[in-house]
Amino acid sequence: MGSIPGRRPPVMADVAREAGVSHQTVSRVLNEHPNVRGETRAKVLEAIDKLGYRRNLVARALVTRHSRTLGVVSFDTTLYGPASTVYGIEQAARAAGYFISIVSLKSIDRAGVRDALDYLADQGVDGIVVVAPQRSAAQALTDLHLGVPTVAVEGGEADEVSVVCVDQAEGGRLATEHLLSLGHETVWHVRGPSDWLEAEGRVAGWRAALERAGREAPEPLAGDWSPRSGYEAGRSLASMTDVTAVFVANDQMALGVLRAFTERGVQVPDRVSVVGFDDVPESEFFSPPLTTIRQDFDAVGRHSIEVLLRQIEGGEPHARERLVVPPSLVGRASTARI
Amino acid sequence: MGSIPGRRPPVMADVAREAGVSHQTVSRVLNEHPNVRGETRAKVLEAIDKLGYRRNLVARALVTRHSRTLGVVSFDTTLYGPASTVYGIEQAARAAGYFISIVSLKSIDRAGVRDALDYLADQGVDGIVVVAPQRSAAQALTDLHLGVPTVAVEGGEADEVSVVCVDQAEGGRLATEHLLSLGHETVWHVRGPSDWLEAEGRVAGWRAALERAGREAPEPLAGDWSPRSGYEAGRSLASMTDVTAVFVANDQMALGVLRAFTERGVQVPDRVSVVGFDDVPESEFFSPPLTTIRQDFDAVGRHSIEVLLRQIEGGEPHARERLVVPPSLVGRASTARI
DNA sequence: GACAAGACTGTGAGCGTTAACAATAGGTCA
DNA sequence: TGACCTATTGTTAACGCTCACAGTCTTGTC
Structure with a gap:
């Protein structure tokens, strides 16, 4: 195999x-x-094999102007959601x-996003996926680029770029209606940080479901996903x-x-029912096993690449698609009839 | 900013x-x-700014033969450990x-690793980090390259490449000795899959600690990290x-x-003490909060880059280092004196 | 005031590939 | 048979940058 x-x-x-033959x-x-x-062809293939030749993709990229590399900008790939999406x-x-x-960002201010995009653009990527769940990131995308x-994955309403996302409001609605259908008078909410689009979508779905049922929405409690x-x-x-019922914006919280x-002796689900969001692998083994909203992160990742490649290879680099993946309720033991 | x-x-x-001036x-x-x-210099910088010029790194890479890109091969970046390491x-x-x-691998057979390495080599990376916790992956590294x-991160004894790892056996020892020091007669073990080096290291540390204390090691129970x-x-x-005491090879298990x-009404820690491994962010909030062995994944990630860059930039591409990061015990409420 | 030693700048070649065009061979069709 | 196509191969010129080398312009020194 050559290559001394x-x-x-x-x-x-x-x-x-x-x-x-000629090169x-x-x-x-x-x-x-x-x-x-x-x-x-056979002669050439034989020579390639004999010499252990591998083509130089850098030289190729220089002349074709295509690197066959895609950039991914993500925020904290340690979290289950982003990690799964990036994996997909x-x-x-x-x-x-x-x-x-x-590129994994620590903080997701506009400057950080801008730097990351520049950085990737410098490298000559053919396309970029931004896992931008924060409003600030989505906004950063809107002007610059x-x-x-x-x-953008979870990129909100951004109309400058294509967006692939899970229908967060629908998830919030599913969780809330599930609890209401069990006879709870109202549903409390522990929300995610206010800059996060996902957090806002879940709040919106929760509030809408309560309103539709003619219930008062209590003040949501603030959380930061942790x-x-x-x-x-x-x-x-x-x-x-x-x-008697709490919809929590993610499984970790x-x-x-x-x-x-x-710790306080509040029995779940006997006295209070709890619904989470994400369906992390652990949630089935919480005490009690957690009823939660499942997001298909893998599908989100796959779809974002499909959309991106359509833009790159379809010759419509500025096309804008919007693809929404539906969430689903996973019923477990943390919720019960009042 | 130019760039019409x-x-x-x-x-x-x-x-x-x-x-x-000249190019x-x-x-x-x-x-x-x-x-x-x-x-x-000022004139040039002004012109750069005016035209919105950005240097073409692909062309640069072609002539310098350095892409300033590092490849990372990892297995299932959805798990907390690999995800954190890759983040670092x-x-x-x-x-x-x-x-x-x-490159995230689904299965980690030799062919998969070989493909991933070829793939990255084709792309012209300057160096590669393989997060290779399985024996098969470490072996694959040993021959090919x-x-x-x-x-290699967690690459076992591989002496063909540099290795950065956490001292898994030390972790197993810490966990076991902690339990023994609380008065437990012996310590049971739920182990990770047998192909994983980390699993074996933890078993070895557990067994060694028991032996040193003159205790019988019960047959370990098999697990797959889930x-x-x-x-x-x-x-x-x-x-x-x-x-009365169980050392479990990771926090998820x-x-x-x-x-x-x-479910069975076995009180922790009153009747049985439990120690985990990893210190995932959730473990502090398990019921009861989990005593566990903390691995500094971030440090592992950082060190692996340091070692790699020393090889690349230090002009000793075939140098072999071995860097071991010590784990530490995090005491919480899942363990108690017998 | 001439000369050497720097400081600064320019010229040409080449990295390894693909694109565009040219050239050759073998055949088809009237 | 000769113009004309098509399949196959070769030649040359980019792609955008850095390297090696060759200049030119300052200085400082005696």
Whole structure:
């Protein structure tokens, strides 16, 4: 398989010499050009194999102006949601023959997003997926952007770019209606941080469901997605006697709520029902197992690549699509009839 | 800021013309070459700004033979450990001015690893980090590899490449000794899948600690890292009357164990003490809060980049380092004196 | 005031590939 | 048979940058 260490790797010209053809013919074989005689092709392939030749994608990218690399900008890939989405993106991209270059942001202010996009644009990516669940990120996308096809995951109403998202409001509605259908008078809500579009969508769905049922919406409790913030919200809720149902904006916070309830002797679901959001793998084993709203992160990742590739390869780099993935309710033991 | 859509982006020659200098002088300014007159530099920078010029990194990579991109091969970036490690890698790499290209593997057989490495090598990465916690992956690394500096995270004894890892055996020892110090006669173990080096390291540490204390090591229960497998192990353990202490090989399985114990009315920590591994953010809010072994994934990620860059930039591409990060015990409410 | 040693700038080649065009061979059709 | 097509191959020129080398312009020194 060639490639003696220390010697410079073979290039197309070496293969051409070995096979007794021109470098262009080698290029044709590599690019599966139809007009190459079978015999010639065989000679070239043999030479490639003999020398252990691998084509230089950097040189190729220089002349074709396509790197076959997609950029992904994401916020905190340590969280289950973004991690799963990025995973789906990566799988779909690789299946389509694209590389993935990742930038994980710590803070998601406009400057950070701008830097990340510039950074990726410099590298010559053919397209960018921004997992931009925050309003600020989505806004940053709206003004800046330069000429690379872009799709935003959870990008809100942004009409400058294509968007793929889960219908968060629908999720909030499903959770709330589930609780109401169990006979609860009203449903409390532990919400996510206010800059997050997902948090707002869930609040909106929750509020809409309550309104439609003619119920009063209590003041939502603030959280920041962390179990700790859920725990603190849970302590507040535990001290209120009229709380019988809580919709928590993600499973991690729901875990904190459950913990606080356990400490205070508040039985779930006997005295209070709890619904989470995300369906992380752990939630089935919470105590009690958590009723939650399932988001198909994998589908979101796959779809975002599909949309992006349509823009890149379909020759409509500025096309704008909007693709909404529906969430679903997963019923478990943390909710019960009042 | 220049860059009229539709027109081809400006290149170095355009900047040179605008500034009235040669393209080489522009290159010098960009590369911070010392011998450029301040006035000239200013003219060039002004022209760059005016035209909105951005240097083409692909062309640069072609001639320098350095892409300033590092490849990362990882297995299931949905899990907290790999996700956190990759996050640390990404942050450290970007801080050092490198891009990160990611390949997430579904299955980690030799062919998969080989493909991933080839794929990245084709792309022209300057170095590769393989997050290879499985024995098979580590072995795959050992034979194949071609000429790109490589570092393995959790790569076992592989002596073909540099390795950065957490001292898993030490973690197992810490967990076990903690339980023994609380007066438990022996410690049961729910282990991870047998192909995983981390699982084996933890088993080894557990066994060693028991041996040193002169205790019998019970047969470990098999798990696959998932909460469900922990749950099943937990059901078995709940039915044994002589179990008072369990060391579970990760926090997710520990959650499953706790769930099973709760269902069977086994009090933790009153009747059985439980220790996990990883210190995921949720574990503090399990019921009860989980005593666990903390791994500094972030440090592992950072160190792996440091080691890799030393190989790449230090001119010793085949140097082999071994860097071990110590774990630590985080005491919480799931363990108590017998 | 001439000369060497720097400081600064420009010229040309080449990185490894693909695109555009040219050239050759073999055959078809009137 | 000769013009004319088509299949196949080769030649040359980019792509946008950096490297090596060759200039030119300042200084400082005696």
